[in-house]
């Protein structure tokens with residue numbers, strides 16, 4: 478009997494944990510939704526959908542699909558502790574990717590995606606150019622804040638990827654001052 482009571486307690490406790498977590502994701506999803514609605518016009522985009530999933534390399538990913546349109550995939554576990562300002566930097570970077578995709582034909586985009594997947598030199602060009610687009614659109618401070626967040630909270634692998642492919646903090650600061 479004692480064990481059954483303990484099992485029931487564990488069950489109730491796990492329900493509680495699950496519902497707290499679901500509420501947090503819900504709040505985060507609303508916050509991210511406000512940010513994307515606020516920023517998308519700056520990148521000449523009208524419809525952008527948000528989706529939550531694990532992202533293999535990093536914390537977010539921008540995609541364009543033939544029917545679904547523009548989608549930004551967010552990894553909640555990597556982003557949950559970011560401030561509003563930091564999240565704006567993340568979102569601006571992803572919207573920068575989508576703005577680039579929006580100017581391409583489907584064939585062009587397919588070639589671009591393959592090139593990105595298989596050439597680390599090209600990947601570096603793409604990520605650095607996307608950071609520059611963010612700065613040109615006036616979100617350099619937000620981008621800097623987001624990169625500082627990622628360098629503070631990311632894994633060693635995340636930090637290496639940031640160092641290999643993206644603008645450095647110093648570069649972002651300099652370009653933002655001159656923008």
Ligand SMILES: [Zn+2]
Pocket residue numbers: 570571574604607
């Ligand atoms: Zn990117």
